[in-house]
Amino acid sequence: MSIISPALKGFIKLRQSAIDNFVLNPIDTQQQVFNNLISSAQHTEYGKRFNFYRLNTVSDFKNNVPITDYDVLKPFIHRIMEGEQNILWPSQISWFAKSSGTTSDKSKFIPISKESLDDNHFKAGKDTLALYLKQFPQSDIMSGKCLVIGGSHQVNQLNTESFYGDLSAVMLQNMPLVGQWVRTPDLSIALMDEWEQKIEMMAQSTIHDNVTQIAGVPTWTLVLIKRLFEIAGTDNLHDIWPDLELYIHGGVSFKPYRTQFQSLFPKRPIHFQETYNASEGFFAVQDDLTQEGLLLLLNHGIFYEFMPMEEVGKEDGKTLSLKEVELGKNYALVISTNCGLWRYTVGDTIQFTSLNPYRIKVSGRLKHFINAFGEEVIVDNADYAIAEACHQTGAQVNDYSAAPVYMTNETNGAHEWIIEFETPPNNFEAFVSALDLALQHINSDYEAKRHKDIALRRPIVHIMPINGFKNWLKDKGKLGGQHKVPRLSNDRKFLEEMLPYTKR
Template sequence: MLSIKSALAKPFAKRAYKRIKKWAEKPIETQEKVFQELISKAAATSFGKDHDFISINNHSDFVKRVPVRDYEALRSYVEKAVSGEENVLWTGKPIYFAKTSGTTSGSKYIPITKESMPTHVEAARNAILMYIHETGNAKFVDGKMIFLQGSPILKEQNGIQLGRLSGIVAHYVPKYLQKNRLPSWETNCIEDWETKVDAIVEETLPENMTVISGIPSWVQMYFEKLQQKTGKKVGDIFKNFNLFIFGGVNYEPYRAKFENLIGRKVDSIELYPASEGFFAFQDKQNEKGMLLQLNSGIFYEFIKADDFFNDNPKRITIADVEIGVNYVMIISTNAGLWAYNIGDTVEFTSTNPYRVIVSGRIKHFISAFGEHVIGKEVEQAMKEATLNTAVRVSEFTVAPQINPTEGLPYHEWFVEFENEPENLSALAKNIDQSLQKQNSYYFDLIEGKVLQPLKITKVKKDGFQEYMKSVGKLGGQNKIPRLSNDRKIAKHFSTD
């Protein structure tokens, strides 16, 4: 029998579906409206005056006046806003700064405004409502839900709250879900990640968990601790657990491991949230890609990844994107980020409606020899090579070996196995063949005897967790880069 809450969820989901369908069916007009609103609202800000927003009427005007910037290039404006100055990047003051630990810039302070905050919350809610509308499954709203996230404790600076995005969002859980939500506030505030996960295990074990959510690598740690404590599969501990919500990384490399830990298949919803905005969510269970949020105060531009480092690469809008091309995503938002490069690369899987997959990071690629290998390609190669085998991989990262002790240079794959292959060389060969098939540059370098085929270096159990702990990035929103163009991470695992 359906409870009142789950019965009400269905008409609520239908309304959300109709609202989303309305703008998804008019994508170009929707983005044009967002663009015009952003430019007119920010015309009187410091940034708007410096870039002559009052003269911007269309996208080509915008391209002429506003160059693409990363955080470092925008830092001088952000620092003025952090110091409490008003009307810098957006009208008034931000209500939060999401503090992130950048790999190249030290700490970053990403502004969140009263206009942008609701879009983070609505997108997460709409992802669940679209799932209910499509599947008719609403029973899970009666059970307990967990989101593995950063501490919700915020600090104040110049009248603005600072914290991690997941901690900020924790303050916006709707009232009707408060009683269903775990972990407790006290447990959520524990800073040490391992201590926190142990406390979460204790809190959740006796509960009727129906939804579990978080970055896959950290949910995996939680699942493993549950299994160690009980000797049971997660699906046997939580009989009604049927929905896994995740974001931040590609789930495919974790899928086989998760199904083994859970003991059965569960539905999943993929999200694409970031401190800079909530960009996309999976709107269909059987369609590849996530629905790009075109009506959320974010205007999108795209630059072909292959052209990104050229002088003056072409910036296009969604009207001109093509399916299957690797693009750097550039955003302008109602939080005051303008032509901002968040560092992610995406590919469109559909343009009716517009759906994307995250293909990697523009900085996280290997092109030490001109091969342009991206995250999506190495993940696909690992997936193909382990398909229909007993091999299970916990985590991996790839780096170039430019100066080997003997022979040609190669790509070195550092792999932590859950189930090891009987023949490591055969697995390496299969991965390499898949990579050559996907990437013509890599194929040419192998054929031309510039590179030798890749080699696998085994990483001991929990080696990646130990590495993340050693660099102060265990837990929260932190994740292992899939690729590096240098050997900074490799040196932690390398035997040379």
């Protein structure tokens, strides 16, 4: 570390100064971001359609530009994928981040501009490191490499000039040379599509590296670590990487995984730092590892609005600006970004844990969901899969509920279902298989996690006797039209309550 220490200290000072500036001046910073976004995009097709040149205030913006989601912007995005430019954002866009889709699409393709890479994703990555080093100035983290567990990458066949992949893969492909120098494994391995082979090659190629930090989704990280333990014949990750000190995580809640990760370091604990990023942008990072909240990144090419839950779903739903939010209330996150997403609902709900500085935590999704492994299964996905399985096996379903089975050191995760049939399937195992395959068909992230059982096993399905769900609701004092069985839950609370009713 001594060789790069002066440069590293200069980098920390520069980034921390920038962070301090937006922390001290949050409202002015967001106003500057807003002005830059509107000015940059006023001559795009979208900017002309909504008269960006006339939008002098945030109030003008809210009154004239509609709230959107992926389905609204999809026609514009597809035109960009086919080679048209200056549609949503002025600079040329050749990269798209693929993520799990909406009700009508298996996958979303989020445009990634040079500005969104440089001023959002990469900048936020640097700030994540700067914030860590500010808390731990004696850290030796830069003496080794960062193990990055990336996604898949393949050419978009619609246009030879356009490419798509998981966000992590897009970032790896476009990473500056200095970033390539400090990361591992080799790019050819990091961008492999076949996950079983990829995990094996990652394990073999990194086991002798000096890894000081890991960045990745908990699910895949655990799969890799299990393989490393098999190769090395140990259950202590410090036996393999003695200088490992930081795990940067995001994408799914870390609560179910924390104990399991802590057990990987039985003699000396490491630090865990949470980030909140998505294909649409990098939004927040944990600046104090002793607190739950994440520092909202205010000078990273994103203008934020916050929609109270009572406004969600309204055609003219009202949003709040940063200075209007309150602690502890749920808001739907609405963003406008330097890749051309305008008043875009991310789909997450957040709460503010602090207003000075502005810190947030992700409180859920706008719909019931399961996202324990990064699969982002929503009720619409589950409804489709149930209907398809019923169609194939002659079944009729009254109700259902599902929740995750978390990974352990011995087994991979799974989804556990309780289903009440009005008409049982003609073949129960065929029903389970059809359910599983239909979910893979409608949700590309679930499909990736199920591939060769590498992260998710086959679903576990229990049959609920007729009126079982009704009895559960009755016993809870919630029998009535306004009370419904939760279709999907991201924890096991309801499922554990329901399981005894399957045996009555």
